[in-house]
Amino acid sequence: MEATSRTCLKDIFGDRFKDSPEDRLCYAYDATGKEFLPDAVAYPVDAEEVRQAILLANERRFPVIPRGAGSGFSGGCLPVRGGLVLSTERMNRVLSIDPANLLAVVEPGVVTETLKEEARRFSLFYPPDPASMKFGTIGGNIAECAGGMSAVKYGVTRDYVLGLEAVLGSGEMIRTGVSTAKGVVGYDLTRMLVGSEGTLGFVTRATLRLLPLPESTGTLLALFRDNGEASRAVAGIVEARITPSAMELMDRSAIDCVRRVVALDLPEETGCALLVEVDGAPPSVASELEGVEMALRAYGAIEVRRATDGPGRERLWKLRRSISPALRKIAPVKLNEDIVVPRSALPEMMAFLSELAARERLTIVNFGHAGDGNIHVNVMISGTDSDERRRADAAVETIFRKTVDLGGTISGEHGVGISKAPFFEMEVGPLGVSVMKRLKAAFDPNGILNPGKIWLEESAVTR
Amino acid sequence: MIDRELAEKIAACVKCGSCRAVCTLYPERRTEVNVARGKIALLESAMAGEVGLPACGAIPLGEERDAAVREALADCLLCGRCERNCPNQVAVEEILVAGRTRFADKLGLPVWKRILFDEVLPSARALNAVRAAGNAAQHLLRKMPTESGLHYRFPDVAGLHGRTLPALPPIGFVASLGKDEARAGEVMLFPGCVFDLVMPEIGRDSYETLKAAWGEVTVSRDAACCGLPALASGDRAGAMKAISKNLVAMRAAAPRSIVFPCGSCLKMFRRDLLNVIPTDHPLRDAAEWVAERCVDYATSILDSPLVRILVPAPAAFGAGSVGWHDPCHLSGTLGRGEAGRELLERAVGRGFGEMKGTDRCCGYGGTFNARDYPTSARIGENKISLAIQGGTSTIVTACSGCILQLRDMAARVSRQTRVRHLAQVVRGLLPA
Numbered sequence: 099m100e101a102t103s104r105t106c107l108k109d110i111f112g113d114r115f116k117d118s119p120e121d122r123l124c125y126a127y128d129a130t131g132k133e134f135l136p137d138a139v140a141y142p143v144d145a146e147e148v149r150q151a152i153l154l155a156n157e158r159r160f161p162v163i164p165r166g167a168g169s170g171f172s173g174g175c176l177p178v179r180g181g182l183v184l185s186t187e188r189m190n191r192v193l194s195i196d197p198a199n200l201l202a203v204v205e206p207g208v209v210t211e212t213l214k215e216e217a218r219r220f221s222l223f224y225p226p227d228p229a230s231m232k233f234g235t236i237g238g239n240i241a242e243c244a245g246g247m248s249a250v251k252y253g254v255t256r257d258y259v260l261g262l263e264a265v266l267g268s269g270e271m272i273r274t275g276v277s278t279a280k281g282v283v284g285y286d287l288t289r290m291l292v293g294s295e296g297t298l299g300f301v302t303r304a305t306l307r308l309l310p311l312p313e314s315t316g317t318l319l320a321l322f323r324d325n326g327e328a329s330r331a332v333a334g335i336v337e338a339r340i341t342p343s344a345m346e347l348m349d350r351s352a353i354d355c356v357r358r359v360v361a362l363d364l365p366e367e368t369g370c371a372l373l374v375e376v377d378g379a380p381p382s383v384a385s386e387l388e389g390v391e392m393a394l395r396a397y398g399a400i401e402v403r404r405a406t407d408g409p410g411r412e413r414l415w416k417l418r419r420s421i422s423p424a425l426r427k428i429a430p431v432k433l434n435e436d437i438v439v440p441r442s443a444l445p446e447m448m449a450f451l452s453e454l455a456a457r458e459r460l461t462i463v464n465f466g467h468a469g470d471g472n473i474h475v476n477v478m479i480s481g482t483d484s485d486e487r488r489r490a491d492a493a494v495e496t497i498f499r500k501t502v503d504l505g506g507t508i509s510g511e512h513g514v515g516i517s518k519a520p521f522f523e524m525e526v527g528p529l530g531v532s533v534m535k536r537l538k539a540a541f542d543p544n545g546i547l548n549p550g551k552i553w554l555e556e557s558a559v560t561r
Numbered sequence: 562m563i564d565r566e567l568a569e570k571i572a573a574c575v576k577c578g579s580c581r582a583v584c585t586l587y588p589e590r591r592t593e594v595n596v597a598r599g600k601i602a603l604l605e606s607a608m609a610g611e612v613g614l615p616a617c618g619a620i621p622l623g624e625e626r627d628a629a630v631r632e633a634l635a636d637c638l639l640c641g642r643c644e645r646n647c648p649n650q651v652a653v654e655e656i657l658v659a660g661r662t663r664f665a666d667k668l669g670l671p672v673w674k675r676i677l678f679d680e681v682l683p684s685a686r687a688l689n690a691v692r693a694a695g696n697a698a699q700h701l702l703r704k705m706p707t708e709s710g711l712h713y714r715f716p717d718v719a720g721l722h723g724r725t726l727p728a729l730p731p732i733g734f735v736a737s738l739g740k741d742e743a744r745a746g747e748v749m750l751f752p753g754c755v756f757d758l759v760m761p762e763i764g765r766d767s768y769e770t771l772k773a774a775w776g777e778v779t780v781s782r783d784a785a786c787c788g789l790p791a792l793a794s795g796d797r798a799g800a801m802k803a804i805s806k807n808l809v810a811m812r813a814a815a816p817r818s819i820v821f822p823c824g825s826c827l828k829m830f831r832r833d834l835l836n837v838i839p840t841d842h843p844l845r846d847a848a849e850w851v852a853e854r855c856v857d858y859a860t861s862i863l864d865s866p867l868v869r870i871l872v873p874a875p876a877a878f879g880a881g882s883v884g885w886h887d888p889c890h891l892s893g894t895l896g897r898g899e900a901g902r903e904l905l906e907r908a909v910g911r912g913f914g915e916m917k918g919t920d921r922c923c924g925y926g927g928t929f930n931a932r933d934y935p936t937s938a939r940i941g942e943n944k945i946s947l948a949i950q951g952g953t954s955t956i957v958t959a960c961s962g963c964i965l966q967l968r969d970m971a972a973r974v975s976r977q978t979r980v981r982h983l984a985q986v987v988r989g990l991l992p993a
Contacts (some may be wrong), residue, residue: 119629120629121594121601123602123606124592124603126594131575141591169578169580233581261741422648
């Protein structure tokens with residue numbers, strides 16, 4: 099970035115413009131394990147500052163990279179071409195909660211958990227619950243269309259964004275969507291922006307849909323002998339016409355991984371576990387718990403544990419919550435993928451992953467949101483064996499190919515970013531890529547917004 | 562810590578950002594350099610001899626860059642919340658302290674810290690001399706009565722920001738012990754320099770209550786600072802000097818247990834001691850012997866027969882008006898908060914109520930309070946305001962830094978809020 103641009107940015111942001119090596123380095127990473135040094139960082143406090151920065155970037159042709167909490171797993175906020183990181187950390191106000199219309203209006207830097215707490219004060223509920231919700235921001239969730247455990251019942255971020263205010267890559271300010279329960283006027287630009295990974299516009303304000311807070315929650319932990327039984331039980335619960343608010347599967351590799359670091363009170367023959375949660379009015383929770391338990395037993399559960407109070411439910415969640423910390427103990431590096439397959443294809447995918455791990459002599463730990471067919475596949479790498487790394491990379495490509503063959507998607511919630519760019523065309527095809535590029539040009543004619551993401555030829559980055 | 566070990570600890574940080582959710586400082590600053598992963602990234606780059614990483618393009622470290630990284634590492638309260646919340650169990654505190662040590666060795670410490678850590682804190686005589694000098698000088702300041710004792714309000718100039726500190730006493734707790742007092746006993750009290758020299762009444766209350774609990778109690782007449790301030794600033798030599806003096810005295814007294822009314826001092830002896838003293842050091846055996854015997858004040862009283870005869874004084878406190886503040890080191894790092902809570906509940910009965918924001922850091926952070934008092938004060942004022950909102954009018958805790966900070970903050974926010982040490986509450990209930 100040239101000196102003139104820096105001077106102009108200092109005029110816009112004052113002491114909220116930083117370009118010391120230390121400040122730049124602290125915005126060079128996210129959770130992917132890759133680093134790219136930006137030229138500078140700025141902290142806008144309102145949409146006008148964002149607009150001015152993006153207009154300047156168009157004039158001086160430097161990249162602008164929107165960034166929330168930097169908690170992504172696909173590199174969506176990494177400044178792969180340098181440029182200016184625009185952090186939403188100071189745009190963090192919940193502007194309003196409207197109980198009459200079940201709406202919230204927020205700035206992009208609001209932490210998701212903060213919005214949930216604010217909504218709870220009105221007995222309302224913002225359902226999306228990505229694993230990073232305690233520190234991840236709404237803006238980041240919108241950029242990546244974050245999911246979470248409750249997606250099986252409540253859907254993902256996209257399903258709760260009614261309207262947006264954004265500065266497009268062109269520097270133009272746009273308002274999209276509605277502040278009403280429905281609206282069908284014109285193209286759905288809101289949905290275009292949600293999940294666009296900050297490549298089309300910088301979201302400066304969001305109108306979000308809220309729901310009434312469920313009155314109660316019940317949890318079941320079912321233990322199975324193998325992955326097949328558990329993944330068939332997932333389909334069984336859906337066939338029983340019950341929609342749980344979470345349905346998390348932990349396969350044998352995940353349980354073994356936790357067993358190595360935490361004492362687990364599980365029968366020896368446990369080879370797979372399914373955690374199911376239902377919510378709603380107390381009578382419906384009670385009857386749904388009965389229905390789920392019947393289905394679980396019908397599909398071969400050797401034991402089903404149940405809890406409806408806070409501490410009891412927390413005990414049942416212990417296994418699921420222990421997986422991520424335990425992963426680190428078995429290998430320092432993990433290739434963390436988030437494939438989704440149709441629910442009916444889950445048993446086949448789980449069997450395929452077990453076979454692949456054995457065939458390629460790899461540790462592959464699988465767990466995740468089985469209720470919507472979303473599996474977090476973690477290919478573990480010791481970090482020192484180059485042959486192991488080669489086999490792991492090849493395995494990931496094989497997994498993606500199988501996922502697409504089964505009618506699934508290579509990313510359910512992490513996004514493409516730089517990590518999945520090499521495989522993007524595999525899923526959307528050359529025409530899909532071409533149409534998307536034309537859309538990108540309409541929003542961001544000079545290509546200044548978050549360049550080097552999603553498509554491979556511009557990314558120049560491989561895994 | 563050798564660099565290979567440090568590099569391994571650093572590598573455990575995958576920069577997921579979960580440290581942002583619980584960082585005490587982050588809400589005040591809202592920049593990445595304030596959270597653990599940012600500081601760890603900076604230290605990692607400094608260890609590589611450059612700022613930046615190979616893929617980023619490196620910027621060689623010069624003196625200016627070194628100083629900037631050092632400042633970033635120093636700008637932390639070491640409350641440990643990030644470490645406890647980390648899904649990968651990254652040893653953040655160890656990493657930051659190792660980083661501070663690295664820069665202290667490379668760039669040296671400021672003169673005032675060198676004198677403080679190397680000359681004053683390791684010496685009971687020097688500590689007493691400073692107390693005496695302070696006692697003489699403080700008459701120039703404005704006295705300020707507070708609910709929790711006589712304090713001095715510093716002028717709002719020269720970076721003092723109108724802070725309130727307790728009056729330095731004419732004599733410290735240890736010096737006040739009679740010739741035949743505290744010579745021998747199965748239990749040893751380590752009051753720490755604040756409860757000895759700044760708030761000797763708390764040292765005395767700790768001593769009297771432990772005596773009521775266990776019979777005779779030993780106190781070293783030559784106790785030095787626990788060494789934590791020096792260690793946290795990266796001065797391992799200064800820390801070793803203080804630790805060595807204490808270890809020799811503790812081993813010689815051969816007590817069954819050593820009781821700490823201050824959570825931070827306890828953390829130094831229970832957790833940090835064995836990291837600081839190398840396995841081949843002549844004092845290593847003594848250190849292991851001592852570390853095993855260190856216990857917090859509440860646990861010691863709860864384990865004693867005294868607890869059975871303490872009669873709660875409900876009349877003295879309104880229902881739910883007495884709250885427990887979790888000191889970061891005692892409750893968080895050492896996990897001893899429940900003992901403090903239990904003892905307090907036994908002591909005040911229905912007067913006890915869980916305090917709103919009980920586990921929030923008070924904002925003191927040792928030298929952080931001196932480094933950035935306005936931020937430290939904002940964190941502390943929020944803490945007091947939250948406590949008041951929840952109906953707490955008396956805050957009880959067991960850490961010297963927390964008491965200094967909470968009393969100062971109470972003087973800023975609400976002079977009706979009382980801040981007391983657990984030992985003060987327990988002493989009030991001793992049978993006549």
